[in-house]
Amino acid sequence: MEPSRTETPVDQPxxxxxAWNHVKGLLCRLSVEIPIQHFNVRQLLDLAPGAILDTHYExxxxxxxxxxxxxxxxxxxxxxEEALAIRLTExxx
Numbered sequence: 001m002e003p004s005r006t007e008t009p010v011d012q013p014x015x016x017x018x019a020w021n022h023v024k025g026l027l028c029r030l031s032v033e034i035p036i037q038h039f040n041v042r043q044l045l046d047l048a049p050g051a052i053l054d055t056h057y058e059x060x061x062x063x064x065x066x067x068x069x070x071x072x073x074x075x076x077x078x079x080x081e082e083a084l085a086i087r088l089t090e091x092x093x
Contacts, residue, residue, distance in 0.1 A: 032075070032086055033064045062089055 034055050057063065062074040065086060075086040 028067050029069075030065065030067050033066060 034057065036053055036055055039053075060076055062076060063086070064071055065073040065075050065088065071092050073088045073092055074090045075088045078085045078087040
Protein backbone atom coordinates (compact mmCIF):
# COMPACT_ATOMS: atom_id res chain seq x y z
CA MET A 1 0.00 0.00 0.00
CA GLU A 2 1.41 3.38 -1.01
CA PRO A 3 1.74 5.84 1.90
CA SER A 4 -0.85 8.58 1.78
CA ARG A 5 0.23 12.17 1.32
CA THR A 6 -1.31 15.08 3.13
CA GLU A 7 -2.89 17.80 1.05
CA THR A 8 -2.86 20.29 3.94
CA PRO A 9 -0.28 23.04 3.33
CA VAL A 10 2.18 23.69 6.12
CA ASP A 11 3.49 27.20 6.81
CA GLN A 12 7.22 27.16 6.05
CA PRO A 13 9.78 29.91 5.71
CA UNK A 14 10.86 30.73 2.13
CA UNK A 15 13.35 28.15 0.82
CA UNK A 16 12.52 25.57 3.49
CA UNK A 17 11.00 23.17 0.95
CA UNK A 18 14.17 23.15 -1.18
CA ALA A 19 16.32 22.53 1.89
CA TRP A 20 14.59 19.15 2.41
CA ASN A 21 14.75 17.94 -1.20
CA HIS A 22 17.97 15.93 -0.73
CA VAL A 23 16.51 13.79 2.09
CA LYS A 24 12.90 13.35 1.02
CA GLY A 25 13.59 9.93 -0.51
CA LEU A 26 15.20 8.46 2.63
CA LEU A 27 13.23 5.59 4.16
CA CYS A 28 11.85 5.88 7.69
CA ARG A 29 10.40 3.24 9.96
CA LEU A 30 6.87 4.24 10.92
CA SER A 31 5.03 2.17 13.48
CA VAL A 32 1.88 2.37 15.54
CA GLU A 33 2.18 1.09 19.06
CA ILE A 34 -0.67 -0.50 20.94
CA PRO A 35 0.50 -0.87 24.51
CA ILE A 36 -0.95 -3.89 26.31
CA GLN A 37 -0.76 -3.43 30.05
CA HIS A 38 0.37 -6.27 32.30
CA PHE A 39 1.49 -8.47 29.36
CA ASN A 40 3.94 -11.05 30.69
CA VAL A 41 6.25 -13.82 29.49
CA ARG A 42 3.63 -16.53 30.16
CA GLN A 43 1.19 -14.75 27.83
CA LEU A 44 3.95 -14.34 25.24
CA LEU A 45 4.71 -18.07 25.34
CA ASP A 46 0.99 -18.89 25.04
CA LEU A 47 0.54 -16.87 21.82
CA ALA A 48 -0.85 -18.88 18.91
CA PRO A 49 -2.65 -18.19 15.64
CA GLY A 50 -6.14 -16.92 16.38
CA ALA A 51 -5.22 -15.50 19.77
CA ILE A 52 -6.95 -12.24 20.66
CA LEU A 53 -5.07 -9.67 22.72
CA ASP A 54 -7.21 -7.29 24.74
CA THR A 55 -5.72 -3.81 24.36
CA HIS A 56 -8.14 -2.07 26.75
CA TYR A 57 -8.37 0.66 24.09
CA GLU A 58 -11.87 1.87 23.34
CA UNK A 59 -13.03 2.71 19.84
CA UNK A 60 -11.74 6.16 18.97
CA UNK A 61 -8.84 5.99 21.43
CA UNK A 62 -5.66 7.73 20.39
CA UNK A 63 -2.71 5.46 19.62
CA UNK A 64 0.93 6.62 19.38
CA UNK A 65 2.49 6.98 15.90
CA UNK A 66 6.27 6.60 15.98
CA UNK A 67 8.93 7.29 13.34
CA UNK A 68 12.43 5.92 13.92
CA UNK A 69 11.70 5.51 17.63
CA UNK A 70 10.39 9.07 18.08
CA UNK A 71 6.76 9.86 18.89
CA UNK A 72 5.53 12.20 16.13
CA UNK A 73 1.74 11.97 16.32
CA UNK A 74 -1.32 10.31 17.76
CA UNK A 75 -4.12 8.84 15.72
CA UNK A 76 -7.20 6.65 15.59
CA UNK A 77 -7.75 3.41 13.73
CA UNK A 78 -10.00 3.77 10.71
CA UNK A 79 -11.07 1.61 7.78
CA UNK A 80 -10.39 2.91 4.26
CA GLU A 81 -11.58 0.78 1.35
CA GLU A 82 -11.57 -2.36 3.53
CA ALA A 83 -8.00 -1.70 4.76
CA LEU A 84 -7.03 -0.77 8.31
CA ALA A 85 -5.60 2.76 8.44
CA ILE A 86 -4.55 5.37 10.97
CA ARG A 87 -6.21 8.79 10.90
CA LEU A 88 -3.84 11.31 12.49
CA THR A 89 -5.57 13.40 15.12
CA GLU A 90 -2.62 15.22 16.69
CA UNK A 91 0.95 16.07 15.69
CA UNK A 92 3.42 16.10 18.57
CA UNK A 93 5.80 19.05 18.66
